[in-house]
């Protein structure tokens with residue numbers, strides 16, 4: 001007798017459950033996706049014992065016909081696909097027909113449902129994959145699924161579950177993120193009667209983000225609006241032997257290239273928000289929460305040179321495209337996708353986000369006392385005076401409980417996907433030790449402290465408002481305005497918060513011969529003279545390099561430098577780039593080079609250091625980087641060495657020149673290494689601190 005047997009459906013379902021149902025949050029995910037696919041607009045989730053004892057999801061979707069209610073538990077039973085062709089363009093969240101039978105094989109499940117087409121509903125009860133009953137019941141249109149005692153028959157799985165707090169956190173973050181993707185729907189999440197999330201339908205993603213995360217983050221976010229792009233697709237490859245050999249008629253037009261439609265929406269933080277890991281980046285492709293190294297990489301590239309390496313933004317990105325452009329059938333839990341035209345998508349996301357960041361020119365403000373709460377919601381999506389990006393004014397609002405639960409499986413898998421995964425080319429690997437499932441950071445935004453860590457070291461932990469509260473004086477009642485009102489406040493004094501104000505600044509002097517202090521229409525500015533000059537020079541070097549005319553200085557005597565074997569190798573790799581940026585170098589005997597000229601502005605004493613620094617960067621960071629990155633790093637090093645140092649006294653004419661040159665920069669907000677250039681103590685904050693408002 002042969003040895004091979006076909007597995008029973010029950011065994012096959014349990015195997016599938018191993019992939020699909022990893023933990024209570026996976027059950028929530030599958031059931032939520034089903035409800036959303038059924039067109040539900042109200043979703044309520046109740047949990048007990050962190051989802052182990054109970055997960056119940058109630059929706060007002062289209063429900064199921066009685067016959068379908070039974071069929072849904074058959075393996076590969078789905079209403080969402082009928083043909084293999086449908087697999088090429090999946091528009092629903094589910095399509096594998098595996099979730100319900102898998103969940104039912106490892107729990108006690110009760111399904112209650114009714115479709116609008118039938119008068120009575122159906123109840124189907126299954127335990128460990130065995131059908132216990134199927135009755136007619138009264139039920140409103142929609143579906144309620146209760147999953148009890150998850151893994152009661154798979155003790156090994158049960159053992160792998162983490163603490164209640166962690167499992168609940170996974171559920172909380174999952175529901176939160178789906179609620180962000182579907183802001184026009186109501187989501188409620190309860191744990192043993194305690195409300196963790198309760199959000200009503202709103203008009204847009206910014207309002208939903210406000211509902212979920214509270215008002216503190218809104219100041220730091222930029223709404224992308226809806227950015228659409230028609231990507232011209234490269235023609236499909238035709239093998240030479242099948243190409244037509246006849247000569248084309250002279251007037252024949254080349255065929256129109258195919259196009260694919262993409263749209264990008266969402267919110268991203270300005271470079272002043274610097275997270276220490278990727279946990280605050282949420283990516284949705286066609287409404288599906290996914291982890292995707294390609295989009296993550298394009299997002300980090302958008303912040304290149306605007307944020308220090310190793311820091312990450314907060315982002316909620318929704319990419320929508322023709323379903324045929326993306327293969328969602330890559331992973332059993334449907335958390336990964338593959339793009340048909342990956343590099344086009346990559347560049348679209350990077351360029352769109354970068355353009356907006358540059359246009360918004362946000363400025364870091366001096367961390368201050370928390371704002372006083374305002375009772376009513378007054379969304380005010382006023383367009384910024386300088387163009388596209390929108391900023392928001394919302395009253396203070398506490399973060400929803402569910403939202404502060406840490407982000408779960410997606411970011412974790414991403415974060416842990418280090419060197420062993422093919423995608424380890426990600427620019428800024430997450431430092432190890434921060435991914436422990438039990439100590440994931442909270443999903444909330446706060447500003448980074450300024451200047452507390454030596455540069456190059458890990459950025460300092462964010463200051464959150466709590467730490468500032470301690471210093472806030474108590475405010476008991478209004479202080480009578482006995483000292484006169486402040487005159488000459490511009491009408492928009494509390495809205496001006498951008499580097500567009502730079503040209504109007506009036507320099508007041510220098511602090512410690514290092515920081516320029518200036519008065520602006522919107523407050524007091526403090527500008528780091530070294531990084532400001534660095535930014536000016538950086539853009540100048542890049543411009544001159546692009547024009548092929550770097551400004552150079554010839555040395556009276558060539559500078560002869562001895563290289564290590566490693567440096568010699570790197571030199572060979574980047575010699576052209578060095579020369580294009582204004583160096584004149586050539587090999588000079590064994591492991592030695594002669595530098596005959598250097599970029600103007602780099603002091604003679606610094607030339608040797610600059611060359612070695614560039615070689616070092618090339619060796620350490622840029623081995624796998626693109627030529628563009630090499631170019632930027634070389635330019636940044638030159639700019640850094642040539643820039644005015646701190647502890648340098650500046651004539652007032654020089655200060656004026658510096659401010660004017662900075663305001664002419666394309667990106668005056670941060671130095672090439674991502675440090676902020678200016679801080680602003682806004683008039684509003686000054687008035688608040690003096691209790692004048």
Ligand code: ADP
Nearest residue numbers: 034038072078079094095096097098099100143
């Ligand atoms: P899939 O979602 O991949 O189709 P599932 O096993 O998750 O597979 O669900 C099987 C089928 O059950 C779905 O195709 C759908 O027709 C039906 N179904 C599941 N949940 C719901 C729901 N909440 N409302 C309406 N129909 C549902």
Ligand code: MG
Nearest residue numbers: 030034094099
């Ligand atoms: Mg499903």
